[in-house]
Amino acid sequence: MSALQRFLLRWSMSLKVSALDRKLLRDVWRLKGQTLAISVVVAAGIALLVGTYGCLAALQASKDVFYERTSFADVWASVKRAPNSMHDKLAQIPGIATVETRIVADATLDIADMIDPARGRIISVKEGEIPLLNQFDLLAGRLVQYGRPNEILISDAFAKAHKLGLGDTLSANIYGKKRKLEIVGIALTPEYVYALAPGQIMPDDKRFGILWMGYEALSAAYDLEESFNSVTATLLHGAVEADVLQRLDILLKPYGGVGAYGRKDQISDFFLTNELAQLASSGAVAPPIFLGVAAFLLNIVISRLVATEREQIGLLKAFGYTDWDVGWQYTKLVAIVVGFGLALGLWGGVWFGQGMTSMYTTYFKFPVLEYRVNAGVFASAAIVTVIAGIIGGVSAVRQAIKLSPAVAMAPPVPTSFNKSKFSIWFERFHISQPTRMIFRHVTRWPLRTAMTVAGISFSVALLIASFFFMDSVGKVIQVYFYQAERQTLTVSFVEPRGAEVEESILRLPGVLATQPVRTVSARLRHGPYTKRSAVNGLVKSADMNRLLGADEKPLDPPDGGIALSEHIAKELHVQVGDMITVEVLQERRPVIEVPVTQVVKQYLGFSTYMHISELNRLMHEGPTVTGIHVLADSRYINDLYTKLKNTPMVAGVAQTEASLRGFQDTMDQTMYVMIGFYIAFSSLIAFGVAYNSARIALSERARSLASLRVLGFTRQEVAYILLGELGVQTLLALPVGCLFGYGLAYAMSPMLKTDMYDFPFIINDPTYGFSVMVVAIAAAICAVLVRRRVYNLDLISVLKTRE
Amino acid sequence: MQMTQTQRSQVAAPIETFRAEALTKVYPGETPVHALRGVDLEMYEGELAVLLGPSGSGKSTLLNILGGLDQPTAGHFYFRGRDVTKFDQEELTQYRRDNVGFVFQFYNLIPSLTARENVALVTEIAQHPMTPDEALQMVGLGHRLDHFPAQLSGGEQQRVAIARAIAKRPSVLLCDEPTGALDSKTGIVVLQAIVRANQELGTTTAVITHNAVMAAMADRVIRFADGNISSIERNTTKLKPEDLSW
Incomplete structure (x- = not known):
C-alpha cells in the first residue's frame, strides 16, 4: 500500500465514509490508469470547448465594445474628388444617421530601420479633433494641430513594429513629394483591427501602417482642397443598407464614385467576422468528437467493471442493498471520472483559451482583448460533460441494477467458443495455439x-x-x-500611368524583367447574383503573374472575354460560355456584357482577368497600367528599393517574398x-x-x-x-x-x-x-x-x- | 538377465527426484505469516505421494515451491541435484516448461481453445511430448478432442487439465486438490487418470488433498500441520482409485 493509499484510507475512515463508498474509492484507485485515460479525453474535449468558445466570446465582446464606443461606420464609399459641399446632401439620404467625409490616400514610407519601402494609408482628420465615425483611441501623445502640416498620428502596431515613438520622424512619398513627418500620437482604430494592405493576403505590421494627418495638410498634398475622396456613414436603426448604398452611388457618380459598400465588404470587419464564424464552427465540431470518444470509453470500462464484479454485486444485494443503492455506486464512479475530466478540462481550457486569445492579439488589434472566464461557457461545458457521462454510463449502470442476486452469485458460465471457418486454416498452416487464441478472441x-x-x-x-x-x-x-505570383515585387502607382512607364521601371537597377498590369474595380452581375471584384488586365505569355487552368498549367488571358476565378464563378453561378455584366466602378464607369471564356484555379485572393488591351479599350483609354510586376536580381535589390522609395509616382511596393x-x-x-x-x-x-x-x-x-x-x-x-x-x-x-x-x-x-x-x-x-x-x-x-x-x-x- | 528400469528402481535404492532442506517461507507483513518452518523432504522417481493437512498447514506453499512458482525465504530445494532456489525467473520458467506438470482445483483451461488445442499449447513448447491425442486418450477423452471447455463437464475439464499436464512427459506432476470441485464419482475418474500417468510415465506425483480417503492410494502419505511435516507413512498395500469411496 502506498503512502497515498494509506492516507486516502485513513482520510476516508475519519470521514466515516460508508464501506460501499470506500469500495468505490478503491475501485477508482485500482483502475486509476484506465479512469485517468477517460478523464483526460473528457478534459481534452472540455478544454477545446472552453478555450474556443471563451476565446470567441472574448473576441466578440472586444469587437462589440470597440465598434460601439468608437462609432464604427456601417457604409463606405470612395470617389475621385467631391466638393465638401456634397456633405449635406449625403447627410440627407434617408436611413443615414451620421456621415463623415475625409481624404484617404496611400503613400510609400521610408523607415530608418528598413531598406524596402513600407506602405502607408493616410487618413485625414480635422485638426485638434477626433473623427465622428471610426474614432481612434489615442494611446499616447496628442492630436495633430492646426498649422502644423507635418504632424501625424500612427497606428499602434506600426509604431511597435518599428519601435517608433512620440517625436520620431519618418519620411513619406506623398503624391510625388517627399515629406518628413513627425509622430505626435499613437492611435488604434476600429477600421483596421485587421490591417491588410491592398493586394496582400496577410497583415504585415512592418510593411503596412495607418497614418492620420491634418485635413488641411493632406488636402493640400493631394490637390484635394475643399474636397474629399472618402465617405463613411452610420445607418439609422431599421435602415435598408442596399437602398442607402444605391443612393450614395447615384449621388457620388458624377464625382468618380467607386461604388459604396457595407461592412461585409469592409476588409477588416470581413476578416474579423469570418474568423469568428470559423472559430464557432471549429468549436462546434471538435469537442463533441472528444466527448463522444470519452462516452464510448466510459461505456466499455464501466460495463467490464460491472461484469467482473457481478459476484460482489450479487452479494451486496443478498445483504439487503437495493438495486438503486448498487446503481448509485456505479453512477458515482462515472461522476468521479467525468467530474475529474471536467475539472481538468476547465483548467486546461482556460489555459488554452488564454493562449489562443493572445495569439489573436497579434492579428486583431483591439484596445483590450483578454480571455475571461465565462460563466456561460463553463456552464455549457458542465452540461455537455454530464450528457457524455450519461451516454457513457447509463447502460453499464442499468446492467448493475438489473442483475438479480441469485444469478450474480452463481459463477459465470465459461465463455463458449465455436470452431470457426478459420479452424481449417489453423490446422493447414500449423498455426500455433497462442496465435489461435489471438484470432479466437478477436472474432469471439x-x-x-x-x-x-x-x-x-x-x-x-x-x-x-x-x-x-x-x-x-x-x-x-x-x-x-x-x-501564379512569381514576381519579386509589384510596384503600384498613385494614378494610372501610360504604358511607357514600364520602360522606366525596366531601367531601374537590378530589374531583370517587367510585366504590366491594369486593375480596375468592378461589380460583376449575372442574373440576381452580384460580386465586387478587381478586374486585372494581363498580357499574354506572362512569366510572372500568371493565370492557371484547372490542371495548374499557365493560361493566356482571354481574347474578347473574361476569366473568372473558380470561386467567383461559383458565386455568380456561371460557367464558361455564359454572359456576365461588368460594371466598372471608376473613371467613366462603363458597363459591358462579356462572355466568360475561362474559369481559373485560385486558392487565394480571388480575382477576375481580361486581356490588358481589352480592358483599356473598355475604359476608353490608350495603353495604361496601374502597376508593374518586377523580376529583380537580389544582388541589386537594396538599390532598387532606394530608387523606388524616391520615385514620386510610386504608391506602394508589394514584395512577394x-x-x-x-x-x-x-x-x-x-x-x-x-x-x-x-x-x-x-x-x-x-x-x-x-x-x-x-x-x-x-x-x-x-x-x-x-x-x-x-x-x-x-x-x-x-x-x-x-x-x-x-x-x-x-x-x-x-x-x-x-x-x-x-x-x-x-x-x-x-x-x-x-x-x-x-x-x-x-x-x-x-x-x-x-x-x-x-x-x-x-x-x-x-x-x-x-x-x-x-x-x-x-x-x-x-x-x-x-x- | 537384465532388469528393466522399473524393476531396478523397485529393488535398488530409489532415485531421488527432489530434496528439500530446511525450507522456510515467511510472508512478510504487519504480522508475518510463517507458511513453512524448516521442511525437509525427499521424493523419488515414480513415487505417488499424498499430502494431507488442514488449510494453512503449508502444503500448498510447498507445492508452489516444488513447482517453481515461488521461492523459499530460506533453505534449499534440489531437483535432480540442481539447487532450484538459486534459479532466476528465466531458469524457473524453463524448469516448469521442461519438468513440471500442474493440475489445479479449478482446471484453468483456456476457454478459447479446444481440448486438443489446450493440450497442444504445452506440446508445442515441450521437448519430447506425446501428441495431444495420445494424452487425451490416456485420460479417456479420445472422443472429446474438438470440444471447447464450455462444452465439457467439470470432470472432463479436469481430465483435459491432466492431459495437458502429462502431455510433455513431465518428471513431476503436482496436483493441488484435483478433485476438490468434483463429486466423488467424477473425482475417481480423475484420480484414475492421475494414477495411470504416474504408473505408465513413471512421473513423480504429489497430490494435495483435504480428503483423507485418498491417502490409501499413495506410496507415501505426508501429513502437514502448522507449517511443517508432522508424519510420513508408507503404505504397504496401495488401493486403486476405483476402490476408494467418499
Whole structure:
C-alpha cells in the first residue's frame, strides 16, 4: 500500500465514509490508469470547448465594445474628388444617421530601420479633433494641430513594429513629394483591427501602417482642397443598407464614385467576422468528437467493471442493498471520472483559451482583448460533460441494477467458443495455439473488437484531418507563390500611368524583367447574383503573374472575354460560355456584357482577368497600367528599393517574398499551433482507447495468462497473446482510420473556404504515414505499459481463486 | 538377465527426484505469516505421494515451491541435484516448461481453445511430448478432442487439465486438490487418470488433498500441520482409485 493509499484510507475512515463508498474509492484507485485515460479525453474535449468558445466570446465582446464606443461606420464609399459641399446632401439620404467625409490616400514610407519601402494609408482628420465615425483611441501623445502640416498620428502596431515613438520622424512619398513627418500620437482604430494592405493576403505590421494627418495638410498634398475622396456613414436603426448604398452611388457618380459598400465588404470587419464564424464552427465540431470518444470509453470500462464484479454485486444485494443503492455506486464512479475530466478540462481550457486569445492579439488589434472566464461557457461545458457521462454510463449502470442476486452469485458460465471457418486454416498452416487464441478472441467478440478498432481508427482519422490542413496550406503556397505570383515585387502607382512607364521601371537597377498590369474595380452581375471584384488586365505569355487552368498549367488571358476565378464563378453561378455584366466602378464607369471564356484555379485572393488591351479599350483609354510586376536580381535589390522609395509616382511596393514569409509565419503561429493541439488530443484518444482495451483484456484473462506461465510459457510468450490482440486491432484500425480520415478531411474542407481563401482538399501520402505512425507509437507505448503488468502477474494468487 | 528400469528402481535404492532442506517461507507483513518452518523432504522417481493437512498447514506453499512458482525465504530445494532456489525467473520458467506438470482445483483451461488445442499449447513448447491425442486418450477423452471447455463437464475439464499436464512427459506432476470441485464419482475418474500417468510415465506425483480417503492410494502419505511435516507413512498395500469411496 502506498503512502497515498494509506492516507486516502485513513482520510476516508475519519470521514466515516460508508464501506460501499470506500469500495468505490478503491475501485477508482485500482483502475486509476484506465479512469485517468477517460478523464483526460473528457478534459481534452472540455478544454477545446472552453478555450474556443471563451476565446470567441472574448473576441466578440472586444469587437462589440470597440465598434460601439468608437462609432464604427456601417457604409463606405470612395470617389475621385467631391466638393465638401456634397456633405449635406449625403447627410440627407434617408436611413443615414451620421456621415463623415475625409481624404484617404496611400503613400510609400521610408523607415530608418528598413531598406524596402513600407506602405502607408493616410487618413485625414480635422485638426485638434477626433473623427465622428471610426474614432481612434489615442494611446499616447496628442492630436495633430492646426498649422502644423507635418504632424501625424500612427497606428499602434506600426509604431511597435518599428519601435517608433512620440517625436520620431519618418519620411513619406506623398503624391510625388517627399515629406518628413513627425509622430505626435499613437492611435488604434476600429477600421483596421485587421490591417491588410491592398493586394496582400496577410497583415504585415512592418510593411503596412495607418497614418492620420491634418485635413488641411493632406488636402493640400493631394490637390484635394475643399474636397474629399472618402465617405463613411452610420445607418439609422431599421435602415435598408442596399437602398442607402444605391443612393450614395447615384449621388457620388458624377464625382468618380467607386461604388459604396457595407461592412461585409469592409476588409477588416470581413476578416474579423469570418474568423469568428470559423472559430464557432471549429468549436462546434471538435469537442463533441472528444466527448463522444470519452462516452464510448466510459461505456466499455464501466460495463467490464460491472461484469467482473457481478459476484460482489450479487452479494451486496443478498445483504439487503437495493438495486438503486448498487446503481448509485456505479453512477458515482462515472461522476468521479467525468467530474475529474471536467475539472481538468476547465483548467486546461482556460489555459488554452488564454493562449489562443493572445495569439489573436497579434492579428486583431483591439484596445483590450483578454480571455475571461465565462460563466456561460463553463456552464455549457458542465452540461455537455454530464450528457457524455450519461451516454457513457447509463447502460453499464442499468446492467448493475438489473442483475438479480441469485444469478450474480452463481459463477459465470465459461465463455463458449465455436470452431470457426478459420479452424481449417489453423490446422493447414500449423498455426500455433497462442496465435489461435489471438484470432479466437478477436472474432469471439466482434462488437467489442469493432468498437476498439473504431476508437483507434478514429484517432487516425482525426490526425489525418488535422495534418490535412498542412497539406492544403502547402498546396496553396506552392500554387500561389511558385506558379501564379512569381514576381519579386509589384510596384503600384498613385494614378494610372501610360504604358511607357514600364520602360522606366525596366531601367531601374537590378530589374531583370517587367510585366504590366491594369486593375480596375468592378461589380460583376449575372442574373440576381452580384460580386465586387478587381478586374486585372494581363498580357499574354506572362512569366510572372500568371493565370492557371484547372490542371495548374499557365493560361493566356482571354481574347474578347473574361476569366473568372473558380470561386467567383461559383458565386455568380456561371460557367464558361455564359454572359456576365461588368460594371466598372471608376473613371467613366462603363458597363459591358462579356462572355466568360475561362474559369481559373485560385486558392487565394480571388480575382477576375481580361486581356490588358481589352480592358483599356473598355475604359476608353490608350495603353495604361496601374502597376508593374518586377523580376529583380537580389544582388541589386537594396538599390532598387532606394530608387523606388524616391520615385514620386510610386504608391506602394508589394514584395512577394515578404508576403510568403508573412503567410508562413501566420500559419506557423495560428494554424499549426491549433493543429499541434489536435495532434496531441488525437494521440490521447488513441492511447486512451488502446490502453483501456488492453487493460480490460488483461483483467479478463489474467487467469488464463497466469495458467500459461505456470505451464512454462515465458513472459514474452504470454505477453504476445495479450498484446497480439491489441496488435491485430491496431493493424485493422490503421487502414480503416485512413479511410475515415479521408472522409473526415473531406467533410471538414468546406470549413476552410472563405471569400478570401479556398484551401483545396488534398491529402499527401506522408500525412497518412505520419498519422499511422503516431497512432502506432501510442499503441506501442500502451503495449509496453500493459506488458509490465503481464510480467508481474501473480501466478499463485490467480490460480488459487475461482474466476 | 537384465532388469528393466522399473524393476531396478523397485529393488535398488530409489532415485531421488527432489530434496528439500530446511525450507522456510515467511510472508512478510504487519504480522508475518510463517507458511513453512524448516521442511525437509525427499521424493523419488515414480513415487505417488499424498499430502494431507488442514488449510494453512503449508502444503500448498510447498507445492508452489516444488513447482517453481515461488521461492523459499530460506533453505534449499534440489531437483535432480540442481539447487532450484538459486534459479532466476528465466531458469524457473524453463524448469516448469521442461519438468513440471500442474493440475489445479479449478482446471484453468483456456476457454478459447479446444481440448486438443489446450493440450497442444504445452506440446508445442515441450521437448519430447506425446501428441495431444495420445494424452487425451490416456485420460479417456479420445472422443472429446474438438470440444471447447464450455462444452465439457467439470470432470472432463479436469481430465483435459491432466492431459495437458502429462502431455510433455513431465518428471513431476503436482496436483493441488484435483478433485476438490468434483463429486466423488467424477473425482475417481480423475484420480484414475492421475494414477495411470504416474504408473505408465513413471512421473513423480504429489497430490494435495483435504480428503483423507485418498491417502490409501499413495506410496507415501505426508501429513502437514502448522507449517511443517508432522508424519510420513508408507503404505504397504496401495488401493486403486476405483476402490476408494467418499
